[in-house]
Each structure stands twice: as C-alpha cells, then as structure tokens.
Amino acid sequence: MKLRHIGLALAIVSTLGCSIKQTVDPAQLSTTLQPEICMIAAPGVREGFTHAYGAALQSKGFTLRQLPAGSSPSRCPLSTTYTGTWRWDVALYMRYAEIGVFEGGKRVGRAVYDARSGGGRLDKFIDAESKIHELADELFPNGAALLGQRPRPAVVATSVSEAATGRSRGELLQELQDTPGLSYEEYQRRYREIMGQ
Structure with missing residues (x-):
C-alpha cells in the first residue's frame, strides 16, 4: 500500500x-x-505540415507561392517560415512548431507551440493538423481580408468651389447659410461641394 502511494506521488x-x-x-x-x-x-x-499550413492560409484568403526550403524571407513582400518536429512516445506526436511571418524581410508575427517539456503529459498527443490551423487562425486573425487596399489620396485643403471663386471656405459657407429658400437637398449638395466631399 505504501509503495502504491509513493508511486502515485512520483507520477x-x-x-x-x-x-x-x-x-x-x-x-x-x-x-x-x-x-x-x-x-x-x-x-x-x-x-503533412506544409499541406495543413497551406490549407489554413488558403482558408484565410491568401494565395500561396512555395519557395525552396531555407530561402530568405526578404524574397517576397509577404512571406512565412515554418518548422515542426515530431517525436515518438508510445505514439508519434508534434513536439514543436514555429511559424514566422515577414513583411519585406522583417518579422511582424510569430507563433510557437512547444511540447518539448511535455514529458508525461497525455495532452501532448494532439491532432497536429488542428493545432496548425489554430496557430494560423491566431497568427492571422483577419486573414487576408484587409490586404490589397490602395492608400487613400491625400485630402486636398481647398474645395473645387474655393479654387474656382477665390474665396475662403468660411466665406462660401456663410454665403450658403444666408441664401434664402434652399431645399434641404440643395443645401446639402452645395455644402458637400464647398467642403470638397
């Protein structure tokens, strides 16, 4: 009985x-x-890691281009590096995974799953494909949805009306407010024109 308790305590x-x-x-x-x-x-x-990670990226809206192993991340505007190791302990399990994300060669994101100190824990026997998808979801919470947007043009300080009349925006707004009999729609149209909207 005493031996059993000692064994349980050691475990x-x-x-x-x-x-x-x-x-x-x-x-x-x-x-x-x-x-x-x-x-x-x-x-x-x-x-299998490459396939699972590629599928996860595609589900997030990315198009993929595979480069040779060990290529420099600076070869592309947006790149990702990844590594994974497996180990046998009663069954094969993913022991370590690391994913890096690079923009113009500079790291802008990173995900690490580390079960190297998992020893006797049974929860180290995970479904590696699901874990890779989970890491990709956390690494790219918005996916590619916000990418490919063109920068907005700089706001021009003067409106078309200002440039055409040579008067300031304040003078044009005062004149608009003093104009009698304008419908709401006409007032809004002229206001937007003065404000350059």
Missing part, C-alpha cells in the same frame, strides 16, 4: 514539472500588401 511530481507552451504574436500587416504569401519551410519539415 504526480513528474508531471508537475512538465509543461506545454503556446505563444502567438499576431501578424501586423500593412493593408497595401497583396494577399500573396510565400511559404518557406525549414529543411526536413514533414509534407
């Missing part, structure tokens, strides 16, 4: 020191980027 203590960590810094992307992303695997990454 509990051995799992207390074990941990599985996941950290995600969501990618901060410029909206002017096109939604194409270059995928760069680390040498030796399993084909």
Whole structure:
C-alpha cells in the first residue's frame, strides 16, 4: 500500500514539472500588401505540415507561392517560415512548431507551440493538423481580408468651389447659410461641394 502511494506521488511530481507552451504574436500587416504569401519551410519539415499550413492560409484568403526550403524571407513582400518536429512516445506526436511571418524581410508575427517539456503529459498527443490551423487562425486573425487596399489620396485643403471663386471656405459657407429658400437637398449638395466631399 505504501509503495502504491509513493508511486502515485512520483507520477504526480513528474508531471508537475512538465509543461506545454503556446505563444502567438499576431501578424501586423500593412493593408497595401497583396494577399500573396510565400511559404518557406525549414529543411526536413514533414509534407503533412506544409499541406495543413497551406490549407489554413488558403482558408484565410491568401494565395500561396512555395519557395525552396531555407530561402530568405526578404524574397517576397509577404512571406512565412515554418518548422515542426515530431517525436515518438508510445505514439508519434508534434513536439514543436514555429511559424514566422515577414513583411519585406522583417518579422511582424510569430507563433510557437512547444511540447518539448511535455514529458508525461497525455495532452501532448494532439491532432497536429488542428493545432496548425489554430496557430494560423491566431497568427492571422483577419486573414487576408484587409490586404490589397490602395492608400487613400491625400485630402486636398481647398474645395473645387474655393479654387474656382477665390474665396475662403468660411466665406462660401456663410454665403450658403444666408441664401434664402434652399431645399434641404440643395443645401446639402452645395455644402458637400464647398467642403470638397
């Protein structure tokens, strides 16, 4: 009986020191980027990882371009690097995964799943494909939805009416307010014209 309690205590203590960590810094992307992303695997990454991550990116609205393993992230305006390792412990499990996101070669996002200290924990036996999709969802919360937007033109300080009449906006607004008998629609039309809207 005493041996059983000691064995149970050892099992509990051995799992207390074990941990599985996941950290995600969501990618901060410029909206002017096109939604194409270059995928760069680390040498030796399993084909299943590439397939799962590519499917996750496509579901987020990205178009993919695969570059050779180990390519520089600066080769594309938007790129992602990824690595993953597996280990055998009664069954095969994903031990470590890291995904980086780069804009113009500068890292703008990162996701890490780390079960290397998972030891005796049973929750290390996860579905790797689901975990890769989860990391992609957290890394790209808006997906490619906000990408490909053109920058807005700078607001011109003077309206067409101002430029044509040579009078200030304040003078034109005062004149509009002093004009009797205008319908609401006509007043709004002239106001928008003066304000350059």
